[in-house]
Amino acid sequence: MSIQVSLPSEMTLTASEKRSAYLANLLKLAQSSPANLPWLNELRDHAALRVQEQAFPTQRDEEWRFTDLSTLLQTPLEAVTPQQVSAAAIAPFVLPEASQLVFVDGIYAPELSNTANLPETLRVGNLAALERYSDRLQPYLGKQPGAEEVFTALNTAGLTDAAVVWVPKGVAIDTPIHLLFLATATSATLIQPRVLVVAETNSAVTLIEDYGAIGTGAYLTNAVTEIWIADNAEVNHTRVQRDGHHAFHIGKTAVSQARTSRYTCNAVSLGAKLSRHHLEIYQTGAQTETTLNGLTLLHGEQIGDTHSTIALTQPHGTTRQLHKCIVDDKGHAVFNGKVFVPQAAQMTDAGQLNRNLLLSPKARIDTKPQLEIVADNVKCTHGATVGQLEADEVFYLQSRGIDAADARQLLVYAFAYEVIEKIAIASLRRTLSDLVQCRSMAVRN
Amino acid sequence: MIIDNSSEILAVKNLTANVGETPILKGMNLEVKAGEIHAIMGPNGSGKSTFSKVLAGHPAYEVTGGDIQFQGQNLLELEPEERARSGIFLAFQYPLEIPGVSNLDFLRVAYNSKRKHLGEEELDAFDFDELIQERLDVVKMDASFLSRSVNEGFSGGEKKRNEILQMALLEPKLAILDETDSGLDIDALRIVAGGVNQLSTAENAIVVITHYQRLLDYIIPDYIHVMANGRIIRTGGKELALALEDRGYDWVLEEAAAGAGS
Ligand SMILES: Nc1ncnc2c1ncn2[C@@H]1O[C@H](COP(=O)(O)OP(=O)(O)O)[C@@H](O)[C@H]1O
Ligand SMILES: [Mg+2]
Secondary structure: OOOOOOOOOHHHOOHHHHHHHHHHHHHHHHHHOOOOOOOHHHHHHHHHHHHHHOOOOOOOOHHHOOOOOHHHHOOOOEOOOOOOOOHHHHHHHOOOOOEEEEEEOOEEOHHHOEOOOOOOOOEEEEHHHHHHHHHHHOOOOOOOOOOOOHHHHHHHHOOOOOEEEEEOOOOEOOOOEEEEEEEOOOOOEEEOOEEEEEEOOOOEEEEEEEEEEOOOOOOEEEEEEEEEEOOOOEEEEEEEEEOOOOOEEEEEEEEEEOOOOEEEEEEEEOOOOEEEEEEEEEEOOOOOEEEEEEEEEEOOOOEEEEEEEEEOOOOOOEEEEEEEEEEOOOOEEEEEEEEEEOOOOOOOEEEEEEEEEEOOOOOEEEEEEEEEEOOOOOEEEEEEEEEOOOHHHHHHHHOOOOOHHHHHHHHHHHHHHHHHOOOOOHHHHHHHHHHHHHHHHOOOO | OOOOOOOEEEEEEEEEEEEOOEEEEEEEEEEEEOOOEEEEEOOOOOOHHHHHHHHHOOOOOEEEEEEEEEOOEEHHHOOHHHHHHOOEEEEOOOOOOEEEEEHHHHHHHHHHHHHHHOOOOOOOHHHHHHHHHHHHHHHOOOHHHHOOEEOOOOOHHHHHHHHHHHHHHHOOOEEEEEOOOOOOOHHHHHHHHHHHHHHOOOOOEEEEEOOOHHHHOOOOOOEEEEEEOOEEEEEEOOHHHHHHHHHOOHHHHHHHHHHHHO
């Protein structure tokens, strides 16, 4: 007599078991690199519990309704093994106007970083180098609302290091700070970049958070950025997502704004096979100003999802949001913009506009502006448009001798440029303009 | 000016065109020779703008019959951009605004497409700057309009001047000016008309579409055509415009109807 023992295999797992197994593996990978700073352990363990309590998101979750993560589930991931990258390899990403912190596959690369141009008073570096400020960083790291969300918690569960920008009281920095996160894509890894920005009272800083690849393979970037803006401080933030063609990108930007603070985000998303950016603004004082500009450019079968939440809680806030998507081929863009204006947020002035350009019959956009207004003395406007290139505009250019393909390229570029021109760093504006032009060159008919 | 034996630029024969199922042009005939200035007048809705857009190749209009020869070439075979490069220019009645495309880039790209077509080297930004400064003078336009988006926020008159600036740059063989005078005050009218006259030579030809004699005081036509219901119903010399100004279109329409009936 023989006894047959069946082992659990891929074949016998249900879809939901597969998702749980995938998430468990992500958590295992995150936890595989130990924290060198002991104070991080409590934070990590707490976050790991949060991950374990949750399920891997599916389209049945309202927050993921239009974005299907099943291609990620089919991509087995492994831990990062440190790679050497030369200065020459990162040269195309360098912004000459800026100081830079470079992370390769999520690991700080001091030899590629350069902060020599920054004033001494500023504390910029990786978390490990700023160990002596641990006491002051602790109240901020991982403390934004929304930190429990599964991917945010996953990032925290694996927290070993972070890019830190701490701008002391009254200090205004002219030199932009470029936080460059490059993936080598040598193997399919889980990369978890982390950024912490603290702008103290009356300070001002310009940041560029930049995700790119120097290889072409698959990987998952799961990034979390936390920005704390104190009274009357100003943060000008540009976020560029140009991850590789086969990459997955999930990113969170959580911003807390105190009284009369100003925050601007210019988010440009061009890369990755599937990308998601969740931008969350939490108002903690009155009279804040928030400006969110977004541009998503998709082609092939790319999916690009932007979710934003502006949670107002105080009077006299001003928010301006413009999000533009250009979708070609079978690309699929998702925009969900929430603005909450409770009773306490009287005299809010909120404007939101989502404009979409569809360049092919198979291109798709799901857009959902979501304004929840309780306060009665406010000015709130929102709108969404979906259109194609105007035949009359193309004809006008043609009638001046410009051929149809160039005319379309010029018009697509013009649509994108409304967002790109808001970026204060000239070299980055040029790079992005070139990227957009390369993309729209492919636009035919 | 009418020049004996000058070369033919445009010959339109029995042209008919539709928008969707609706016929708009119903047998247009027009012959234009080098050096000549023609004026087309006629009631609103008679098809003047349609005719000009059909010449430029607008995709909304379907040519259902007839023939257009442009410098001995079958114009109907050419794409709009090819027509432009071979020398057709339409100053639009309602020039479009194109947000985000800088006027300077637009003008340079347009100019260089023509150079490329002629087998000439493209001008770089620096040389182009010099050229455009000189052409701005033709319409007395301020250089600040170059850095703005094409026509965006321009007043009606500024848009019309911008059209003539494009004409000055592209130096067409045949320019069709569709109501370029409407919306212009008298000073702007003088400037625009002066610019057009400056660009008029013995080698090219101009067709102006207008309702008003006042333009024809500055741009003096060799021929005046009256268009109604999709075709030209009467052709005369410049004195015809004065008669139209005096007596309106009705008598021409009546005479044409009587002529057709007899
Ligand atoms: N794109 C179009 N779609 C529908 N009807 C049109 C279009 N263009 C012109 N028409 C019609 O054709 C006729 C002639 O118009 P148009 O050429 O603009 O006349 P004009 O310039 O002489 O005033 C009008 O009845 C107008 O409504
Ligand atoms: Mg008209």
